[in-house]
Amino acid sequence: MSLLYLLALAALQGVTEFLPISSSGHLILLPALTGHADQGQIIDVAVHIGTLMAVLLYFRADVAMALRGVPRMLSGRIDTPGARLAFLLGVATVPVVIAGLVLKLTGLDEALRSIAVIGWTMLLFGLFLYWTDQKGATERRTGDWSLRHAIIMGLWQAVALIPGTSRSGITISGARALGYARTDAARLSMLMSIPTIIASGTLLGIEVAATANAAAARDGAVAAVFAFVSALLALTLMMRLLRSVSFTPYVIYRVILGLVLLYIAYS
Template identity: 70%
Template sequence: MSLFHIFLVAIIQGITEFLPVSSSGHLILLPALTGITDQGLAIDVAVHVGTLGAVILYFWADVRKAALGTPRMLTGRTDTEGSRLAFLLLIATIPVVIVGACLSALDLSSALRSVKVIGWTMLVFGIVLWWADQRGASHKTAADWNLRDAIVMGLWQALALIPGTSRSGITITGARQLGYERSEAARLAMLMSIPTIIASGVLLGVEVYATADFETAKDCAFAAVFAFGAAYLALGLMMRLLQSINFTPYVIYRIALGLVLLWIAYTTGDPMGPPA
């Protein structure tokens, strides 16, 4: 891969991973709409590692708290702030793991990677995000996160396995619907991304390990660094903006992109669909 191709993939992943606009949808669309060769599984893993590093660094205080509370949580005690956070993150991750395993077992993941699917999910879940953001109350903070809310948000997060949905977007939607403040909804969604990215990265990493070589490792290192920088900047910008604006700008972008993709899919044919 050329350095420009690696840079392009990493920047797209880094910017869109934590914004409610779907990173997977954009990465799937890149080769489909531009003709660029698909970046491959190794680069996918690398950019996810980069974004994982960014969210861990940005929310280091919460991550450290949960990490220190994990041993206590594993003994069945959730009587401290850290062990409680670790437990709730674990519970919130279970739905996406179960649904992901089912999709993989039924070989449905590839069938969902189409411009039509991404167009519809961009459009529909963008409108759902707007509805939840406008109608949702804003009386809860991360300190109010409980078992019921973790399960509900985990179920919302599982929908993100459909390309174009946006993991952060759909989780924020669930949090806003439950009454969390905008910045707190985003904070919880970002923390929930950590075990999810780790789980998917480990699974994909096992597949990549057997075929990795020096050239691939070098490309992956560049991709991870670029993705880390882009993700950290995008995450910081979004969290600052949420102090003064709502999610409507992201909704407008999703709706516009969704309509364009549906127009392409239904008028010129789906670039990722079966041949006519």
């Protein structure tokens, strides 16, 4: 794999991981449209690590609060903001873990990696994001997150295992439908990504641990660094823009790309 293509993969993962435009869909599309071989699981693990570091750094105050609350949560006391946040993040992660294992064991995860599937999900869930963003109320804040809302958003997150859906896009849509303000919907979505990325990265890491070599480790390190930088820049930009701009620009991008992909798939 050339250095230029490796950097393109890492930057693509970093930029699209937290924007509501589907990182998995773009990572599947890039080799499919360029004729390159699939990047492989080692690179997948590396870029996941890079994006994880970016979200941990950006939301370090929330992460520290949740970590401080873990001991109380494990002792059955959910009586502090940190313990409550840690508990709700755990609850919201359960559906995607279960759904991911089912897809992996049945082989459906590979069956869904097609341009047609990505085209439809890019289009339909892009329109869903527009509808929830325009119709959703804005009275709820991050502190209003409840057990019921964590379960609902967790179920939406599981749907994102279908390539092209966008994990951030569907969870933001779910939060907007529940009445959360744009910045708070994005904040909850990003915090939900942390245990999800850890879970998926751990699973992939176990699978590739025995096949790693020096060259693969070097490529992975480069990919992780560039994914971290691009993810941090994209996350910072989006969170700032959401103070004055809706999700409509992302919707327009998704609709155009979805229509193009459907044309390619069915022509």
